[in-house]
Amino acid sequence: MAGPPSPSFIFGNFHALVADSSLTSQWRRQFGRNFRFRLLFGRVELHTSDIKAVARIVTNGSIYNKTPSNLNFARDLLGNGLLSVEGEEHKRQRRIMNPAFAPMQIRALTEVYVEKAIHLRDVWAHQVADNPDGVVLDVSGWFRRVTLAVIGQAGFNYEFNALASEEEKEESNPLNKAFNDLQHSPQSQLYARFRTVQAVFPALKILPVPGSQVMSQARAVMRAISGQIISTGKAEVVAADSKEETPFMSKRDVISLLLKSNLSADVPETHRMSDRDMAAQIPTLLFAGQETTSAVISWTLHVMSLQPRVQTKLRDELLSLDTDNPTTEELNGLPYLECVVRETLRLYPPVPYTQRVATQDDVLPLAEPWMDLRGEVHENLLVPKGQILHVPIRAVNTDPEIWGPDALEFVPERWDALPEAISAIPGVYAHLLTFFGGTHNCIGYRFALLEIKAILYAVVRAFEFTPAIPKERIVPQALGLIHRPAVVGEDKSQISGLPLVVRAYNHEA
Numbered sequence: 001m002a003g004p005p006s007p008s009f010i011f012g013n014f015h016a017l018v019a020d021s022s023l024t025s026q027w028r029r030q031f032g033r034n035f036r037f038r039l040l041f042g043r044v045e046l047h048t049s050d051i052k053a054v055a056r057i058v059t060n061g062s063i064y065n066k067t068p069s070n071l072n073f074a075r076d077l078l079g080n081g082l083l084s085v086e087g088e089e090h091k092r093q094r095r096i097m098n099p100a101f102a103p104m105q106i107r108a109l110t111e112v113y114v115e116k117a118i119h120l121r122d123v124w125a126h127q128v129a130d131n132p133d134g135v136v137l138d139v140s141g142w143f144r145r146v147t148l149a150v151i152g153q154a155g156f157n158y159e160f161n162a163l164a165s166e167e168e169k170e171e172s173n174p175l176n177k178a179f180n181d182l183q184h185s186p187q188s189q190l191y192a193r194f195r196t197v198q199a200v201f202p203a204l205k206i207l208p209v210p211g212s213q214v215m216s217q218a219r220a221v222m223r224a225i226s227g228q229i230i231s232t233g234k235a236e237v238v239a240a241d242s243k244e245e246t247p248f249m250s251k252r253d254v255i256s257l258l259l260k261s262n263l264s265a266d267v268p269e270t271h272r273m274s275d276r277d278m279a280a281q282i283p284t285l286l287f288a289g290q291e292t293t294s295a296v297i298s299w300t301l302h303v304m305s306l307q308p309r310v311q312t313k314l315r316d317e318l319l320s321l322d323t324d325n326p327t328t329e330e331l332n333g334l335p336y337l338e339c340v341v342r343e344t345l346r347l348y349p350p351v352p353y354t355q356r357v358a359t360q361d362d363v364l365p366l367a368e369p370w371m372d373l374r375g376e377v378h379e380n381l382l383v384p385k386g387q388i389l390h391v392p393i394r395a396v397n398t399d400p401e402i403w404g405p406d407a408l409e410f411v412p413e414r415w416d417a418l419p420e421a422i423s424a425i426p427g428v429y430a431h432l433l434t435f436f437g438g439t440h441n442c443i444g445y446r447f448a449l450l451e452i453k454a455i456l457y458a459v460v461r462a463f464e465f466t467p468a469i470p471k472e473r474i475v476p477q478a479l480g481l482i483h484r485p486a487v488v489g490e491d492k493s494q495i496s497g498l499p500l501v502v503r504a505y506n507h508e509a
């Protein structure tokens with residue numbers, strides 16, 4: 001099978017891929033939908049964006065598992081949470097956790113999303129108040145803070161004080177600091193690369209590589225705080241048992257719901273989680289739910305700063321509601337907001353690809369035959385046991401043969417008249433692969449959607465956004481599987497962030 005040359009036996013195409021997330025799109029143009037490239041130490045990864053093949057991979061979770069290296073990477077950082085487990089253990093954890101993410105539970109969290117969104121709006125209002133021409137803000141840094149505040153409160157009833165001033169924040173948030181050192185320091189990309197290599201070859205974990213110390217500190221803090229949240233929560237559930245109604249029983253965050261059902265006498269033993277696994281869900285929610293959601297909100301403002309027409313149309317719709325505190329139904333009843341959010345999720349998926357490994361020999365059906373290097377045409381793809389597959393989420397979301405010739409453009413109106421072909425995409429939401437599908441589909445997608453809408457609602461009603469730097473300098477930056485906006489510096493280095501000019505929106509003008 002065709003594919004790019006491998007520049008090094010040890011690293012294969014790994015470094016190039018981390019440095020440039022658009023590389024697989026270039027290779028697709030060059031080699032077609034099916035090609036291979038090399039990973040660390042010569043391992044071959046098979047890339048297919050053929051929609052029939054992708055559908056089989058996504059929906060056959062028992063054959064196509066998460067790769068051992070991805071599971072190792074997650075387990076090292078987060079413990080034995082939902083992102084780190086496969087097979088029966090995954091099924092068990094997922095069955096226990098699903099009810100906490102049901103539509104009714106998520107609806108009850110809208111108040112938290114709206115409250116935090118209004119807090120962010122007020123902080124910005126203060127910052128821009130004396131500047132009629134606006135001020136340049138790193139909006140993605142702020143969205144990271146607000147999504148941190150949300151996941152803390154709605155995920156595990158923890159107050160990060162994420163929207164507080166710098167001094168207060170540092171002191172009161174060891175968990176935030178631990179996570180930031182790992183994910184947002186200038187070295188975080190380098191650290192993540194070393195962690196990836198160690199996840200592929202666990203024997204290398206004995207080596208003190210860059211980031212080892214930061215990692216073990218972060219892990220220790222995350223474990224200590226998560227353990228503390230679980231033991232306090234458990235004690236409160238037990239105490240609440242003897243009373244009619246206590247504040248705990250009205251807590252609706254994900255972990256409190258899990259604790260309540262875990263300790264309930266009606267729950268069979270097989271539906272319970274150990275305290276250790278329960279504690280591992282806390283950094284798991286933080287890791288899976290914060291950076292992803294904040295990246296989507298940032299990209300939405302980025303594209304809207306470049307397309308004032310879309311921005312104005314959205315603001316007009318949002319201002320048609322006469323409230324600062326929208327309900328779930330009100331947020332979900334705004335059609336253009338829905339179109340804008342879907343379009344950002346389509347074009348800027350924060351997890352643009354994922355990987356799977358075949359646990360047995362398999363045959364992938366194809367929508368289109370492929371030709372090998374000898375010119376022979378094949379109707380399907382033979383996949384040997386152990387083969388690693390690259391599942392290109394963004395490529396499927398932007399395939400012109402599925403979405404039409406304008407597939408790479410941001411056009412929210414496309415959601416009013418969708419092509420028939422998108423029904424072949426096996427995504428859990430809106431025929432997008434953004435939240436994946438099958439057994440590992442994103443458990444938090446309803447949580448994310450409402451949170452994104454609530455934050456956009458608050459800030460787009462109150463402010464106007466224009467570019468602060470040329471759009472070419474804003475690129476997606478990879479940190480493990482998550483891609484977030486970053487600014488390219490003079491020396492070509494990338495720093496995560498998204499500067500925009502933010503100006504108060506004046507209704508009357």
Ligand code: HEM
Nearest residue numbers: 082288289292293351354434435436440442443444447448
């Ligand atoms: C726009 C925001 C989000 C996006 C695009 C996103 C995307 C994804 C994707 C692609 C996966 C599958 C990864 C794989 O199996 O390789 C996933 C899984 C997961 N997501 Fe999300 N996610 C988002 C927000 C959230 C939020 C807010 C939470 C929690 C509150 C969350 C929790 C999880 C968890 C726990 C899993 C593992 C599910 C499993 O394996 O059963 N995500 N997400």
